[in-house]
Amino acid sequence: EAGVTQFPSHSVIEKGQTVTLRCDPISGHDNLYWYRRVMGKEIKFLLHFVKESKQDESGMPNNRFLAERTGGTYSTLKVQPAELEDSGVYFCASSPRGPYGYTFGSGTRLTVV
């Protein structure tokens, strides 16, 4: 089966610009998660979708971040306007319902200059 796909793999943008990250989870996985790792620090939770609904968005840093999951399939994470501190690797993961581990994508490395 296809894994979790993220694109772009790298993005370099200027402060103030907008960037949209996309995640395609494994087909049939109801749960979709976004995480971020900044400068080798801890992997921080951003938000959790169950199908198209936001189950938990307590980790979203501020209102410059907007996540959507269209029809319970792919998800996008938009940062608008981007700030320097938004730089990091953004990971998407998906899982079926239940006590399962996650399948991660390879991540999008975002650099804001």
Next chain:
Amino acid sequence: AQSVTQLGSHVSVSEGALVLLRCNYSSSVPPYLFWYVQYPNQGLQLLLKYTSAATLVKGINGFEAEFKKSETSFHLTKPSAHMSDAAEYFCAVRGGGGGFKTIFGAGTRLFVKA
């Protein structure tokens, strides 16, 4: 609130030596526990998981972990390190029920010397 502490941000072992990566957790409910591995330029890969069945859990690539409730620990071990084990390892905890977010530890980078 749940949290995970990984002791040692870097661990170095010789090839063929025992690998021991330490993880302690805190959770208000019986947790699910996981170990993930990340190789350079890749996403995290699930190594093994504990979901309240056997306390000794075997994973991929010869790794195993033991859940010790009394010590709130879930240490990862491998009897004999291989050069290909060099990577970053993350311990993670999630609340019971499977419907909650997973909290990750800070990670331990494993170096394997020839």
